[in-house]
Amino acid sequence: MATEIERKFLVVNDDWQTNVSESFRLVQGYLTQGGDRSVRVRTKAGGKAFLGIKSSANGITRKEYEYPIPYDEALEIIDYVAIKPVVDKVRHEVVVGDHTWEIDVFSGDNEGLVVAEIELTSEDEVFERPDWLGEEVSTDPRYYNMNLVMHPFSVWKNA
DSSP states (O other), X not given: OOEEEEEEEEEOSSGGGGGEEEEEXXXXXXXXXXXXXEEEEEEETTTEEEEEEEOOOBTTEEEEEEEEOOHHHHHHHHHHTSEEEEEEEEEEEEEETTEEEEEEEEOGGGTTXXXXXXXXXXXXXXXXXXXXXXEEOTTXXXXXXXXXXXXXXXXXXTO
């Protein structure tokens, strides 16, 4: 089984932008609604597409499976099957110390949300915390991508 150990933080400034090693657009359409598990189709710039399945989270750990699928079929699934709105974001990779951070800058109904994620090999793994890192939101379900479909950031950011 594939295990994902991921911590998620809000981003408090743009200092990370000077150290971006790669950027690409991701569009994610979710095939499940609510709950604590997700099934998604993701397209990545460059003509790649994936089917992703994630289990419920146990703290910051969960099971994750990802399989490549044909790009044109992924586009059809996103257009005709996925729950709307879809999650649209640009992912920027930033190396800090021994880790690569993924900075997601959301657009559409989640415009204004910027989240940094780091994948770890254990829950207690030590990592360098850059100055642009803000509040940890790893266990706050509002920040799960599948929940951003049903309850977009634009609706609750000022609540």
